[in-house]
Amino acid sequence: MESAQTPNQPGRLIGGAGQRQVQLPLAKAFSIAMQNIRVRFWRSMITAAGVMLGIAFLGATFGQSIIEENTPVKNAQGLSAQQAQIQKEEAKTRQNWLVSMSLIVCTVGIANSMFMSVTERFKEIGTMKCLGALDSFIVTLFLLEAGFLGVIASFIGFAVGFLGGVLMKIFQLGPEALEYLPPLRAIQSLGISVAAGVILTVLATVMPAMKAAKLPAAAALRSEI
Amino acid sequence: MSAGSGHEWIVRTKGVVKEYTMGGQTLRALKGVDLDVRRGEYISLMGPSGSGKSTLFNMIGGLDKPSEGNVFIDEVDMAQLDAAELAYLRCRRIGYIFQTFNLIPVMTALENVTLPMIFAGVPSDASAEKGMQLLKVVGLGHRYHHKPTELSGGQQQRVAIARSFANDPALILADEPTGNLDGKTGTEIIELLRTMNKDRGVTVISATHDLKMVDVSDRIVYISDGQIERIENREDIKISLGEMHGSGGLAH
Numbered sequence: 001m002e003s004a005q006t007p008n009q010p011g012r013l014i015g016g017a018g019q020r021q022v023q024l025p026l027a028k029a030f031s032i033a034m035q036n037i038r039v040r041f042w043r044s045m046i047t048a049a050g051v052m053l054g055i056a057f058l059g060a061t062f063g064q065s066i067i068e069e070n071t072p073v074k075n076a077q078g079l080s081a082q083q084a085q086i087q088k089e090e091a092k093t094r095q096n097w098l099v100s101m102s103l104i105v106c107t108v109g110i111a112n113s114m115f116m117s118v119t120e121r122f123k124e125i126g127t128m129k130c131l132g133a134l135d136s137f138i139v140t141l142f143l144l145e146a147g148f149l150g151v152i153a154s155f156i157g158f159a160v161g162f163l164g165g166v167l168m169k170i171f172q173l174g175p176e177a178l179e180y181l182p183p184l185r186a187i188q189s190l191g192i193s194v195a196a197g198v199i200l201t202v203l204a205t206v207m208p209a210m211k212a213a214k215l216p217a218a219a220a221l222r223s224e225i
Numbered sequence: 226m227s228a229g230s231g232h233e234w235i236v237r238t239k240g241v242v243k244e245y246t247m248g249g250q251t252l253r254a255l256k257g258v259d260l261d262v263r264r265g266e267y268i269s270l271m272g273p274s275g276s277g278k279s280t281l282f283n284m285i286g287g288l289d290k291p292s293e294g295n296v297f298i299d300e301v302d303m304a305q306l307d308a309a310e311l312a313y314l315r316c317r318r319i320g321y322i323f324q325t326f327n328l329i330p331v332m333t334a335l336e337n338v339t340l341p342m343i344f345a346g347v348p349s350d351a352s353a354e355k356g357m358q359l360l361k362v363v364g365l366g367h368r369y370h371h372k373p374t375e376l377s378g379g380q381q382q383r384v385a386i387a388r389s390f391a392n393d394p395a396l397i398l399a400d401e402p403t404g405n406l407d408g409k410t411g412t413e414i415i416e417l418l419r420t421m422n423k424d425r426g427v428t429v430i431s432a433t434h435d436l437k438m439v440d441v442s443d444r445i446v447y448i449s450d451g452q453i454e455r456i457e458n459r460e461d462i463k464i465s466l467g468e469m470h471g472s473g474g475l476a477h
Contacts, residue, residue, distance in 0.1 A: 022312045022344045039331035039372075127327040130288065131388070132316020132344040134309060217315075218289035221327070 024137040033144035043117070044149060050113030051153035054106025055197040056161030061102045062189035063165025063181075065095030070180035071173065107200055114146065114204035118212065125212045126220030135213035139206055146205035147198065154197025158190055235396055235428050236262040236285055240294035243280050254280040256451040257294065262430060264395070267422045267441060270432040272448035278432040279400055281448065285430060286319055286398045287311055298396070316344045320389025320427075322418075324401035326381040328373040334360060334384045335369040341391040352391075359387040363417060379410035386417060390425070397421070399431040403438075412437055 037044045068091055125138050169177040212220055243255040254277045262268055270278040283289040284296050287303050296303045298314065306314065315321075328337045335356045342352035360366050363383040365376075373381050382402060389397055399418065403411030419441040422429045431438060439445055439462065447454040 021309060021346075022316045023346050024344060028343055036331050123327065124329055127329060128340075129312075130286070130315055130321045130327075131341040132312050132392075134312045137344070216283075216289045217287075218283040221288070221323070 022132045022134060022137075024133070024140065026140075029137070029140050030144055033141050033148065036141070036145050037149065047113045047117045048149050048153040051106075051110050051150060051197055051201050052157035052160070054102075054109040054200075055154045055157030055193050056164070057102045058099070058106050058193050058196065059158040059161025059189070060165035060168075061095075061098050061161075062193065063162040063186075064169055065099060066182070066185045066189065067166065067169045067173070067177050067180045068095060070182065070185075071177075103196065106196070110197070110200045111204040114201060115208055118142065118205055118208040122212050122220050122223040125209070126215075126217050126223070129213070129217040129220065135210070138213040139210055142205050142209035143202060146202045150198040150201030151194070153201070154194040157197065158193040162186070162189070162193075233263055234261050234297075235264045235299060236260070236430065237297040237300075238281075238285065238294065239297070241281070241284055241291045241296060242293035243277075243284060243289070244292045254451055255284070255291070258448075258451075258453055260446060260453060262428060265422075265426050265428055266443045267419060267429045268431070269438045269442040269445045270430065270448055271434060271438070271445055272432075272454075273434060276448045277451040278448045280451075282398055282400045282430070282432045286321060287314060288321075312344075316341055317392045318395050320391070320394040320397045322382070322385050322389050322397065322399035322402045324404035326373070326378070326385045326405070328381055328384055328388070330373055333370050333372055334365060334376065334387075337373070337384055338388045338391055341388060345392045347392075356387070356391070359390055360384070362390075362421075363387045377410075378406050379413065382406060382410075382414050383417065386414070386421070390421060390427075393425075395428060397427055397429045399429065399433075401433055401435075402431060403433065403435045408437075411435060415441055 069088075128138055129135075166177070166181065173180075238258050238260045241255055241258045242253065245252045245254055256277075258277075258281055260281075270281060272278045280289070284291050285298075287296070287298075287306075290304070298318065303311070303314075321327075328334075329340065332340065335353065338356040338359055339347075339349075339352040342355065347355070357366060357369060360369050363386055365380060365383050365387070368376065368380065373384070376384065382405075386402075389399075397418070402418065403414055406414060415435070415437055418429055418431070421427060431442075439459075443459055445457045445459070445462070447456070
């Protein structure tokens with residue numbers, strides 16, 4: 001097919017003229033990845049729910065802490081400006097701590113659901129290798145699948161969590177809570193949450209997929225889940 | 226067609242040893258196997274489970290690497306191939322059939338059959354057309370849009386056979402292809418493999434302990450305890466059967 005452009009190397013491999021490479025066009029890889037999500041819809045949704053919950057928790061923490069940070073400290077108890085400032089600093093530290101904790105929780109949640117979803121497909125990976133897939137094909141397929149799931153789940157998770165967090169603050173402080181929510185900070189936290197969700201999802205999928213792809217095909221085929 | 230088609234031997238193994246380390250103990254699954262397979266032959270690897278026949282199957286198919294010794298496909302040492310060349314070999318030159326069928330569960334019968342053609346760079350239309358043609362050959366043309374879970378074991382194995390022939394391989398490796406099937410379906414699968422072997426001149430190597438395989442094999446390689454115990458030609462078996470007036474001669 002492409003023998004005009006790519007002259008054959010002196011025959012190391014059986015098979016003779018023409019292409020010596022196996023291939024997986026990106027469009028095809030994309031359609032296979034989407035099919036994987038569609039056909040295993042409920043399994044994919046459960047996996048995605050793991051990501052969603054993690055990011056929702058992160059989003060809720062963000063929503064609340066942004067408002068808390070920007071709520072003026074009421075001077076009813078007659079605190080000095082300095083004391084008020086200290087109180088605010090403490091609140092900020094507490095919020096940072098909460099955000100970090102929720103990040104850890106969502107990392108563990110996402111890693112767990114993605115690891116499982118790859119492990120149960122080791123045999124499929126072994127089969128693909130027997131059919132001529134390169135390790136990179138397998139990684140590409142899982143990358144596309146995880147990327148897509150990660151983006152969707154992170155957006156939904158953030159929307160749910162952030163709104164929930166803000167609503168709780170509105171109940172607590174009244175509608176003026178919204179005044180203490182700078183749009184820029186909201187967008188920033190959206191960016192951080194979605195990035196965290198996608199990166200974690202992709203890492204937690206691609207790492208075990210890579211490991212499985214590197215195994216000898218026989219070992220991947222043997223694995224029973 | 227291929228540069229190597231002039232060679233008489235399609236597969237040669239030389240002193241193949243495979244060791245597994247399990248819990249600190251070394252297990253020698255293969256203890257030096259020399260086997261030469263002619264182009265177009267139908268070979269059965271016979272032996273009880275644990276005899277090493279599946280391990281040998283994996284070595285010949287390039288699914289695992291021998292600890293010692295070499296496997297040659299078309300006189301090319303597999304150990305010399307890089308990952309891309311090995312993938313090419315698996316894609317274009319070897320077709321695999323497994324006891325557990327190993328179809329991709331999310332794909333339809335037709336998509337399963339066309340997957341190796343995608344990897345081989347065959348355009349979609351051409352691969353769909355050929356996929357349908359292969360499914361018709363195995364008698365499943367009408368079920369092309371069904372998923373593996375909607376097919377019986379025998380039907381799944383037929384799809385797997387169609388898939389193994391997708392890129393017109395020179396060699397079909399079948400690991401216990403009838404192991405998960407009932408007797409009648411098993412016979413049908415064996416006959417299908419034999420027909421494909423005769424019609425297409427493809428070499429078939431099948432690991433099995435199904436005695437029905439003996440009838441169709443050109444040679445039977447008996448494997449025991451990681452070694453070749455003996456090799457029988459079918460003609461010889463027929464003669465011995467004739468002399469014995471019965472099938473008792475098979476039960477070695």
